[in-house]
Amino acid sequence: MSDLSFLVRGRSVDLVAMTARRALQTTLGLGDEVLDLMRDQLVCIAGVEDASAAEWSAAIASHQHWFNPNKHRFASFVSADGAFAAIKGNGDWPSPWLREIVDTDRPDLVAARESGKLEDLLAGWMAPPSEAGAFAVSFIAYDLEDGVSRLPVGHWPGSGYEFLQAVLWTIVLRAEDAAAARARAEELLVTRTRTSGMLVHPHMEGYTAVGAARPCKTTTEVQA
Amino acid sequence: MSRVKIGVLQFPGLNCEDETLRVLDFAGCEGKLIRWNEAATELAKCAGFVIPGGFSYQDRVRAGVIASKSPLMEALAREVESGKPVLGICNGAQILVESGLVPGKEPGRVDVAMARNKTVGREGYISAWVHVRAGSRANCFFTHELEEPFPIVIGHAEGRFHTRDERLLAHLDERENRTLYYCTPDGDEATEYPFLPNGSAGALAGMHGLDGQVLAFMPHPERAAWLWQVPEDIEGAWSVQRRAAAMAGDIATRPGPGLAMIQQFSRLSKVESV
Numbered sequence: 001m002s003d004l005s006f007l008v009r010g011r012s013v014d015l016v017a018m019t020a021r022r023a024l025q026t027t028l029g030l031g032d033e034v035l036d037l038m039r040d041q042l043v044c045i046a047g048v049e050d051a052s053a054a055e056w057s058a059a060i061a062s063h064q065h066w067f068n069p070n071k072h073r074f075a076s077f078v079s080a081d082g083a084f085a086a087i088k089g090n091g092d093w094p095s096p097w098l099r100e101i102v103d104t105d106r107p108d109l110v111a112a113r114e115s116g117k118l119e120d121l122l123a124g125w126m127a128p129p130s131e132a133g134a135f136a137v138s139f140i141a142y143d144l145e146d147g148v149s150r151l152p153v154g155h156w157p158g159s160g161y162e163f164l165q166a167v168l169w170t171i172v173l174r175a176e177d178a179a180a181a182r183a184r185a186e187e188l189l190v191t192r193t194r195t196s197g198m199l200v201h202p203h204m205e206g207y208t209a210v211g212a213a214r215p216c217k218t219t220t221e222v223q224a
Numbered sequence: 225m226s227r228v229k230i231g232v233l234q235f236p237g238l239n240c241e242d243e244t245l246r247v248l249d250f251a252g253c254e255g256k257l258i259r260w261n262e263a264a265t266e267l268a269k270c271a272g273f274v275i276p277g278g279f280s281y282q283d284r285v286r287a288g289v290i291a292s293k294s295p296l297m298e299a300l301a302r303e304v305e306s307g308k309p310v311l312g313i314c315n316g317a318q319i320l321v322e323s324g325l326v327p328g329k330e331p332g333r334v335d336v337a338m339a340r341n342k343t344v345g346r347e348g349y350i351s352a353w354v355h356v357r358a359g360s361r362a363n364c365f366f367t368h369e370l371e372e373p374f375p376i377v378i379g380h381a382e383g384r385f386h387t388r389d390e391r392l393l394a395h396l397d398e399r400e401n402r403t404l405y406y407c408t409p410d411g412d413e414a415t416e417y418p419f420l421p422n423g424s425a426g427a428l429a430g431m432h433g434l435d436g437q438v439l440a441f442m443p444h445p446e447r448a449a450w451l452w453q454v455p456e457d458i459e460g461a462w463s464v465q466r467r468a469a470a471m472a473g474d475i476a477t478r479p480g481p482g483l484a485m486i487q488q489f490s491r492l493s494k495v496e497s498v
Contacts (some may be wrong), residue, residue: 019284027293145342191289194297194323194332198289203337203388 003084004048004056004102006076007125007168008041008067020198024188028195034188035134036172038127041066042140044164046084051157053078057103059156075104075125084164130172130216135181137173138210139189141200142166169199172216181213227254228493231270233300235260235291238278238315240446247446248274250479251486252493260291264299271492272309273300275316277379277444287338287382288318297323301332309365309437309489314380317430317440321385326440327392328433336431338442339386343416343423349381350421353458355409356429356443359402364432366439366485367403373411374481375458376443378421378429383442385428396426404430404441409459445482453480 021037024030043066048056057076061067067074078100106125127136142164151161171188175181189207191197200207230253234241241257248255255274258266267273281290291297297319304310304325312320317338324332341350355375358367387393395401399413405427406414414420414427422442430441447453452475454466462481469475 015282016284019281019290023290023293027290027295145339191322191334193334194292194301198293199285201286201289201334201337203335204339204386 002048002053003044003046003079003082004053004076005042005044005079005083006057006060006066006074008043008072008074009038009125010072012071014039024198028198030188032174033184034171034173035130036128036170038170038172040125040168040170042166042168044079044084044166045151046162046164048157048161053100053102055157061103061105063156069105073104073106075106076102078102084162127170127172127214127216129218132218133174134172134216135175135178135185135213136170136216137182137185137213138168138170139185139200139207140166140168140210141189141205141207144204144206168210175213178213178215182209185213226493227252228272228489229254229256229270230489231256231258231267231273233258233260233273233275233296233316235275235280235294235296235319237280237282238276240276240278240313240444243446244274244276244313247449247483247486248489250449251483252490253486258296260294260296262296264296267296267299267303270303270308272489273303273311274486275310275312275319276446277314277316280315280319283315283382286322288315288320288322291319292322292324297325301325304433304438307435307437309492310439311366311485312438312440313444313446314378314383314442317442318382320433320438320440321431325438326431326433328435328438329392335387335389335392337386338382339384340382341380341384341422343420345417346421349379351377351379352418352421353377353455354419354421354429354443355407355411355414355460356404357407357411358404359398359400361398361400362403362432362436364403364436364439366430366432366441366488368488368491370484373407373409373460374484375409375448375454375460375462376445376482377447377453378443380422380442383424384422385424385426385431387425393425396428399426402426402428403432403439404428441485443482445485448480448482449486450483451475451478451480453482 017037017039024034148162171185189199245255320326321336324334355373357373358370406420406429408419432439451466454462469478
């Protein structure tokens with residue numbers, strides 16, 4: 001019995017992420033220190049057992065509850081053992097929170113999927129190529145209260161399964177090194193005062209970093 | 225006699241500015257619309273401010289957070305420091321909370337969240353008439369002499385005052401410390417839906433900043449400012465008044481329960497306006 005997680009991202013401009021990025025760059029005056037900001041929906045379904053992970057993944061992709069193929073791209077994963085239980089207890093999303101790639105419709109990530117290199121897939125998913133000296137830092141932001149919902153009946157290999165939702169924020173920024181990038185990204189993430197932080201409200205949301213800050217590949221490196 | 229000038233701050237997506245201006249006029253004040261991209265010096269021309277309801281920046285990221293980062297809010301914070309009162313209604317309340325002006329224990333620090341509505345038997349957006357009353361020790365500019373419970377209308381999905389600050393929660397344990405809280409028509413503290421519509425900590429409908437000059441209020445006083453706006457069938461004395469006024473044929477200009485809060489601005493008329 002495994003937990004299944006999947007990421008969904010819009011195909012076109014994400015107005016929420018764009019507005020947040022512009023507020024950071026312009027309103028809060030960070031300028032080109034912040035290079036990009038991306039937002040994904042992250043869903044974790046508990047203990048799928050009435051079908052294989054691949055069948056579940058196909059069901060999610062064909063059902064438009066979270067995913068509309070005309071609007072979104074997705075990737076699904078078997079989660080780390082005990083992932084859902086850890087999250088449900090208002091704990092952090094476990095790290096590593098994903099164990100195995102099940103499926104993705106992103107052509108640029110198919111090679112990573114076929115090679116089974118989860119880290120490559122995640123790095124490619126979470127941050128596009130950027131400029132030299134840029135780092136990408138990803139955080140999962142989740143409701144601190146019990147946010148468990150149940151899958152509605154029908155369209156799924158089973159019914160009554162519990163699921164949790166979170167947001168995966170990826171901040172691409174300039175920094176001297178990975179540690180500085182991680183610390184700065186966390187400052188931008190968490191709302192502490194009127195002039196610092198924006199994406200997570202610590203009085204109602206928790207967050208956890210997904211790995212360390214990653215140097216972004218440049219476009220030239222990707223093309224090569 | 226000149227009327228006190230009250231600025232109505234508008235951010236993209238707020239949509240109650242016209243009603244708010246009308247109510248300010250009804251309350252004997254002069255409302256002045258100030259848009260988010262106007263010079264901050266416009267604020268100095270006003271004696272007080274209202275941030276009306278709506279959906280600033282389409283509630284992107286979180287209700288009120290994008291507007292709270294605006295330079296206009298920084299300028300508003302300076303006006304608050306000089307003692308000018310500010311009323312945030314619904315999304316305006318969310319903006320005040322996100323900007324740290326409420327509760328304002330430390331300048332600009334964000335200590336309270338406006339979480340999704342969640343109470344026993346109900347979650348999500350709700351539009352309804354409810355009853356609220358003021359705590360007797362609240363010492364807020366806008367609840368001056370507001371003693372009786374009164375009916376008022378709400379319309380929000382994220383109106384649940386929520387904090388992890390244990391000291392603040394302990395302070396709110398005593399209802400008389402609360403600025404405005406949801407209650408039954410008889411005035412008892414609301415503990416469950418429908419009297420408690422959103423599960424707010426301390427049944428809070430409104431919370432003020434430390435000096436009492438800033439109020440974040442989730443219900444809409446501008447939608448209850450005239451007696452004709454009160455439903456005929458709502459429990460309590462206001463519907464009796466409404467039916468009597470309708471029978472007498474003079475309902476159009478009679479004040480409703482929400483006006484008293486807005487009328488507090490007229491107390492500023494004795495203050496010299498720039």
